[in-house]
Amino acid sequence: MSKLELIATSAFGIEAVTARELKKLGYLEQKVENGKVTFSGDESAICRTNLWLRTADRVLLKMGEFKALSFEELFEKTKELPWDEIIPADAEFPVEGKSIDSKLFSVPDCQAIVKKAIVEKLKQRYKCQWFEENGPRYRIEVALLKDIATLTIDTSGAGLHKRGYRKLVGGAPLKETMACAMILISHWNRDRVLWDPFCGSGTIPIEAALIGRNIAPGLGREFDSENWGIINSDLWDQARDEAYDLMEEDRELRIHGSDIDEEAMSLARYHAKKAGVEDAIHLQRMPVSDISSRYKYGVIICNPPYGERLGEKEYIDKLYREMGTVFKRLDSWSYYVITSNPEFEKLFGRRADKKRKLYNGRLLCNYYQFFGPPPPKLIYKNSE
DSSP: OOSEEEEEEOOTTOHHHHHHHHHHTTOOOEEEETTEEEEEEOHHHHHHHHHHOSSOSEEEEEEEEEEOSSHHHHHHHHHHSOGGGTOOTTOBOOEEEEEESOSOOOHHHHHHHHHHHHHHHHHHHHOOSOOOOOSSBOEEEEEEETTEEEEEEESSSSOTTOOSOOOSOOSSOOOHHHHHHHHHHHTOOTTSEEEETTOTTTHHHHHHHHHHTTOOTTTTSOOGGGGOTTSOHHHHHHHHHHHHHHOOTTOOOOEEEEESOHHHHHHHHHHHHHHTOGGGEEEEEOOGGGOOOSOSSEEEEEOOOOOOSTTOHHHHHHHHHHHHHHHHHSTTSEEEEEEOOTTHHHHHTSOOSEEEEEEETTEEEEEEEEOOOOOOGGGTTTOO
16 A cells, blocks of 8 residues: 555644645645645655644545445445455454535434445455454544545544643643644744743643654654554654654753643643653743743744633733733734634734634634734844
């Protein structure tokens, strides 16, 4: 299987960021759609993309795509696909599903039919009537969209946002993948200061430190496809060796995280240590009103409270006005703020230079981008 069709799934609104990551890894043949980027690669691409993609949710192996207007059609076309070339006799192969605007709207029925079709295919190959399913995991998904069925196998296992460092979770956590997307959209340069004044359990500063030191986000975890027979273990070893070689562990960074909540700061310190970047981040309990910096050029990236709960409006209104006052003092900095609050710009006191719709979990938000002046080129690295 020298050429595979793969899918990197992502949250709505950051597909282009994921596509940019794939291009940086050398996967140029790609198609960008809502919530996913389809690309081509060999077996090593499964290893490299799982280790390196910062904004993708999962990497899927695409088995086939076809029109299905009846359960019989779904069964027969699923059975035609080369499942026996991928799935061994002892594999565990659960089937999940989803259906949008399709005649085959019963997801449980679609899952059962796909499972049955795969079993029939494997029976032909392995000459047996029963599969114990006590071996490596191959999570299969049947996704129906407007009568088109796409069948995939998940190569990742746990979602790629699970880097392995966040063992404890504070309130309303921001996914690591979304934090990375916010940083990459900002085009933050690691020679500049980055500050998150609402850092909570530390996700944005930690992800920035991983980017700044070129540490592959998947190095601290395992993937389902590591146990697949179609991928030689040497490919995983090579991908990890490449990632370790590219790390810049001694790279000095100016990353700050602050929050008014001492418990959140304790979590942030714990997570930074687990991620191996505690020396790259300055974490301090501090209200947003106290923020100041001796550096002339920097970037603020933050996920402040949104005010989704009843009774919070007065507090949030005051907080957003305070942010506007404090950030204005850093008049040569750039600010990037994600919130679902529709009154943010009015309360902040300035219209964003650019807005981008993003989903934080299931919550539709705007990512407000306020651009400061670029640092003078002659003093860019030494005096900002």
